[in-house]
Each structure stands twice: as structure tokens, then as C-alpha cells.
Amino acid sequence: MQFVDKLKDFFKYNEGAYYLITDNTGYNTILRVDDVVFETVNTEKFIAEHIGEIEEYFYTDKDYRLDFTVKGKQYFLINYDDGVVSI
DSSP: OOHHHHHHHHHHHOOOSEEEEEETTTOOEEEEEESOOOOHHHHHHHHHHHTOOEEEEEOOTTOSEEEEEETTEEEEEEEOTTSOOOO
């Protein structure tokens, strides 16, 4: 399955207003989306342009997060409607 297909599955099971792309090491928020319809293709394009080419990715059906690796660094995309986020 292509990364874009995994993104479609993620958004299908994680409808919400807040989405974050965060790195796994320092938990630095890279992207926060508030109350915006965020399309799958836009997410893939954002990652490619602002973070880098995706090397690996992992998503389990109906999970709350999608993991991916860029330049050897791990990141995850999560639905964060249940918490307060500060950048």
C-alpha cells in the first residue's frame, strides 16, 4: 500500500479538528491543524516539502496515529482532539 492510501485510512478512522505531526524524539510539534478539513494529498505534500521524502511508514487499521520516517528520524501523525496542545 502507498503512503497516501495509509493517510486515507488514518483520516477515515480519525475524524477531528486537531491533527499534529510530531517527532518521536523531542516531541516537537511540526504541524498543527485547527478546525480545518485537511485532505490526504495536502498532508503528503506538506511532509514532502517541509520535512522530507518518506522512507518508511506504518499504520494499523483504526489506530490513532500513523508513524513514518524521514532522513532516519521517526515522526507520527496523530488526531489530538482529546487534549490541549501548545507549540
